[in-house]
Amino acid sequence: MTILSCSGLSKTYAQNTLVTPVLRGISLTVDAGEFVAVMGPSGSGKSTLLHCLGLLEPIDEGELICLGHQTAALSDREKAAIRRQSMGFVFQSFYLIPGLTVRENVLLPLLIRRCSGDRDGRVRQMLEQVGLARREQYRPNQLSGGEQQRVALARALIGQPAILFLDEPTGNLDTKTGREILKCVFELVNSAGITAIMVTHDQAAANWCRRIIRIRDGSIEQDDQRRTR
Numbered sequence: 001m002t003i004l005s006c007s008g009l010s011k012t013y014a015q016n017t018l019v020t021p022v023l024r025g026i027s028l029t030v031d032a033g034e035f036v037a038v039m040g041p042s043g044s045g046k047s048t049l050l051h052c053l054g055l056l057e058p059i060d061e062g063e064l065i066c067l068g069h070q071t072a073a074l075s076d077r078e079k080a081a082i083r084r085q086s087m088g089f090v091f092q093s094f095y096l097i098p099g100l101t102v103r104e105n106v107l108l109p110l111l112i113r114r115c116s117g118d119r120d121g122r123v124r125q126m127l128e129q130v131g132l133a134r135r136e137q138y139r140p141n142q143l144s145g146g147e148q149q150r151v152a153l154a155r156a157l158i159g160q161p162a163i164l165f166l167d168e169p170t171g172n173l174d175t176k177t178g179r180e181i182l183k184c185v186f187e188l189v190n191s192a193g194i195t196a197i198m199v200t201h202d203q204a205a206a207n208w209c210r211r212i213i214r215i216r217d218g219s220i221e222q223d224d225q226r227r228t229r
């Protein structure tokens with residue numbers, strides 16, 4: 001089953017007279033259950049691609065079909081609803097809400113989605129899965145970077161998204177902590193059967209993925225789909 005596909009996807013940032021073509025005709029298809037690494041030099045357009053595929057940025061040209069939706073036809077409101085219902089995001093700089101506890105940060109997506117049922121139980125279980133059961137009442141500034149990223153991961157996964165987007169999730173962490181986070185990511189994503197796309201600089205991290213897409217100057221340089229681990 002195809003989760004998302006794009007063809008000829010192009011994106012240009014224009015500010016006054018400064019025009020920066022960032023993505024130049026990207027075509028790719030991601031199937032359910034794939035874990036795709038996106039690599040490439042700094043400034044090559046990796047984050048922009050992730051933002052476009054995650055419906056956070058509009059595209060300028062080409063076609064993007066996401067979770068069965070022809071995205072060109074969607075309003076901002078409809079895109080937001082798809083993100084809320086079906087997508088999870090983890091960024092390099094955690095973006096936790098500083099005034100909320102760990103528990104509240106992870107609960108928030110369930111409140112926004114108006115999920116009923118045993119919300120507290122789900123939050124507790126999710127925090128256990130990321131190894132933070134004993135940090136429920138902490139605030140983000142009382143946590144290490146690795147712990148903060150675990151909270152961000154729990155928040156991204158609590159709603160059981162169809163697709164998880166990760167942009168350099170270990171970029172602000174030391175090597176050992178980064179490895180621990182990635183292990184947690186792979187375990188949770190694989191056991192839940194979630195599709196994931198992860199931008200990373202880290203070849204070792206990418207080596208965990210069956211598929212590595214290399215971007216250069218806004219184009220796909222290589223799409224290695226059948227790597228054996």
Ligand code: ADP
Binds near residue numbers: 014020022042044
């Ligand atoms: P990467 O994640 O591969 O390092 P990005 O996708 O963040 O690259 O950026 C690619 C290019 O797009 C860069 O040259 C950057 O300056 C430019 N860019 C990114 N975001 C914006 C923006 N909001 N406005 C203008 N230019 C941008």
Ligand code: MG
Binds near residue numbers: 046047048
């Ligand atoms: Mg980036």
